[in-house]
Amino acid sequence: MADYKAPLTEMNFVLQELAGMEALSRLPGFEDASPEMVSTILGEVGKLAGDVISPLNAGGDRAGVAIHGEAEVATPEGFRQAYQQFVDGAWGSLQFDPDFGGQGLPFTLSVAVQEMWHSANMSWGLCPLLTQGAVEALSSNASAELKARYLPPMIEGRWTGTMNLTEPQAGSDMSTLRTRAECKGDHYLISGQKIFITWGEHDMTENIVHLVLARLPDAPAGVKGISLFLVPKFLVNEDGSLGERNDCRVVSLEHKIGIHASPTCVMSYGDKGGAVGYLVGEQNRGLDCMFSMMNNARLIVGLQGVAIAERAYQLARDYARERPQGIAPGEKSPGMIIKHPDVRRMLMTMRALTEASRALTYVTCASMDYREKHPDANSRAQHRARAALLTPVVKGWSTEIGQEVASLGVQVHGGMGFIEETGAGQYFRDARILPIYEGTNGIQALDLVARKTLADKGRAMDRLLDEMYDSVTEVRQQDSSLRPAADLVGGAIGALVGAKALLLTMSKDDVYLPGAISFNYLMLMGTVCGAWQMLQAAQIAETRLAEGVGDANFYTAKLVTAHFYIDQILPRHLGYVAMIEAGSHSTMALDEALF
């Protein structure tokens, strides 16, 4: 199968025209993020992703990972060398603080960069993803001393990071965590077992920095008694050199549906008396510290949905262009399957969903930059609320899309799609984790309805709805071929307004309603937000085509894809709305014993 080719024109378009990179580059500290610099970075990363990391993807899936010798995990052939090239290019440091060796570029730019790792090789890409999360948690919460000692090698990529939350008895609900931490002067001793630790052990770097949630002896019960600790695989001397091996190790690796090359570890802490750890942030505030990294991680998992969709689309498109089969309608002789309308339906669905979810993801990430860097406090607050509102939508909707598109990719291949050598199957299997980890999509949906909508009485939502209406109005006021499409998008926004009103009103009397409608509400919101983005993209494409500026083929394709989205994807909102309007009754009516 062909290797990944980064869709550079599309990425530059979404960054510049939808996510507003130029405006971002005018924020203090982001001056280097000129369009030229952005394009150069994307081009370089595209090469590394396409030429080096993508070719390792299928082999990594086949080889998997295994524990060797004394709790060592060997990564598949080539992974370590590819990781070294990533470190040499300083690609993991783009968005981080220059005080600790970062490049101080916008998070949004790093998001486009990260999309390419995950398109090329999701298993491999998870390693830097986890490091990034750990860097964020330490940057926001750790003491100056910990930061000085740990951040530079992590930002450099010389050390990697992990998140240790889950225990066998404690999944989404962390109130029942049992891992213990005991104070020993300047450090703590950590004991307990953690599961689902992504890249918890590996041979790509000399050290691994585990962030571990644990309880202090006198901690209150429940989630308010959890603290966050930094537990390095090797202790670190004052001069930054590595000291003794810490009392933590991988016990076993999970056998998974996909991402076979990403070691999912059961980790044991303190088998020999206690792993040395250091408190991050305040005692008993561990969940808050962890959430500060989880918000970004949720966006990046949504991005993984976009990334796997892009990869699946490329493979299916190439196959559809090369596979002869039958005489298509309107043709006189046998041709390639891309000529068949139903194959086009699948490919266009894949394209449209991928582009819409990419746009929404990048735009949401831009709010993450604004919330940090905008000079105006009010703007920062608005972007903070916007990012908080859209994060569960990006995570939930984009990962459902990743799964759907990867499955369509199998289908386009027909019988060959079910054969592993084709490659479509790996994307299908890999994508299946996305709706699950970093908070299942059910958890995202509940976050969206409860914490992000009911909690502020829909205020952040109302601002978003106003902005969406403004986009529609702008198109309607122009002499544009997009007016009928804008009307359809306007109607769908109206339906979302109705669903939000129903949520706010009916939740008062029906305790089950928010949970019962939450998933459909999230999918409704994603579908309508995707249409909003595609309409804006189409408007820009139409303008550029009229001006005769830029890549006419790209803008033509964008316009067609936007029309397809509005004709053939947006109608899904009708079903979601009707399901929401039907309420919680039939969902909750069956007695547990009768299931």
Added chain:
Amino acid sequence: MADYKAPLTEMNFVLQELAGMEALSRLPGFEDASPEMVSTILGEVGKLAGDVISPLNAGGDRAGVAIHGEAEVATPEGFRQAYQQFVDGAWGSLQFDPDFGGQGLPFTLSVAVQEMWHSANMSWGLCPLLTQGAVEALSSNASAELKARYLPPMIEGRWTGTMNLTEPQAGSDMSTLRTRAECKGDHYLISGQKIFITWGEHDMTENIVHLVLARLPDAPAGVKGISLFLVPKFLVNEDGSLGERNDCRVVSLEHKIGIHASPTCVMSYGDKGGAVGYLVGEQNRGLDCMFSMMNNARLIVGLQGVAIAERAYQLARDYARERPQGIAPGEKSPGMIIKHPDVRRMLMTMRALTEASRALTYVTCASMDYREKHPDANSRAQHRARAALLTPVVKGWSTEIGQEVASLGVQVHGGMGFIEETGAGQYFRDARILPIYEGTNGIQALDLVARKTLADKGRAMDRLLDEMYDSVTEVRQQDSSLRPAADLVGGAIGALVGAKALLLTMSKDDVYLPGAISFNYLMLMGTVCGAWQMLQAAQIAETRLAEGVGDANFYTAKLVTAHFYIDQILPRHLGYVAMIEAGSHSTMALDEALF
């Protein structure tokens, strides 16, 4: 994980109350199929499926199959013994002609029986499925001599059968088949390679009967020059004993996403000069002969969708009842995840889709029995048209459901769902073949719009629509709590009427339209037909509850599930209709080069 438990009450209900087994048992030859006999058979099969065949499913997935020695395929541990129990019980002979050792029972009853094999172990179940198809093709087309020699051991199960259609260059379009057949007096010599041959080689029986499509030297080009041949693994002497090994062998096995224990063979015929084969039916009419078996096979693949959905539901339900996590809305203390509304949404969706697709499948299969056995020629013709119309819907819609429900099954498990040991992953991977084989769902959709709707100007469809309206009217005329639900179903039938009219009208001027809307049209039809069946089921349940007859728990659950279907599944039709109404334009607009 727990083994499969056959849903016997549900199966008896659907057979008796929806598919009308009692009316079937009044047809000549079906007198033995009394409710008691049906129930007894289901009970016995349920035990074999649950206690013997289901426990082999996970091990079969892990072990897979491999070629040993001289082109021998070893099946996973226990498969052979389980198959022998199946033969000993004569379970493969239920629906076949007593003249050849069959039991002459309704096909519809055999369908309920077959559902249990596929729920228990889809890989294993594929072996008898292929045999059944081969028996049908021979029964309808072979000479008396071939029938006498081959049918009894195949119906007995002592020999198995295969279908050999696909070649590397010829998938759905069989006009380019290259396998050759040369006449040598009373037999033919066959040479060529075939791919995707399910259970093409194995160690469960002493002989395997391959049905192979090939071309005679003077055959016309294209699909009108294909003949069907019977090619036994071991030649068969006049007395029925086995003779020489024939010149056919397995060359390799495919490495697949799922159904790992079902050998998918590349078969080579004639490496040593030609495999001995016998013509089945007339020369150059091979495709017609093959289609006679493919119609039943398509229904049974739809049934596999129901079966895997049932299994996935059982596993997810059991997990949701036993897994503690968090405090659900309206609760005061932590409880099992089944209490969470979003988990209930998933479980109810799984239930409702499984029950609706089971009902539609069984009811369609009843038409297969009527088309053979009804004393009235007009009724036979109507049932023939009905079965032809619904076969692509059962195959396409039920297999999409199999996939969706299996994926929801993974999701209910959260992180554990992605771990192979849980078992949900196997159903998810196994189910992925269903929308592909026996004609991809794209092919089914095209069959539905072109051959089954446009070809008869919608007449068979109109009869179905009338019958569906009658069911709605019946509910509306009663003093039933189901009236609002009936109104919703009536509205959806109206939408289907509109879509059919659009298809008939617009196809005249738009050559792309049938293909472009076909998949959504199939899904629309499945969704509405499912509602029709669930409404009837609910009506019966309501009546039985009022009468105080039968299993009140079962009827209560059926009623709730039907309401859920109509509230939360049927709204999907709104999206399909809007997509159909948007036509083919944006699907076809993008230049091939711009994908």
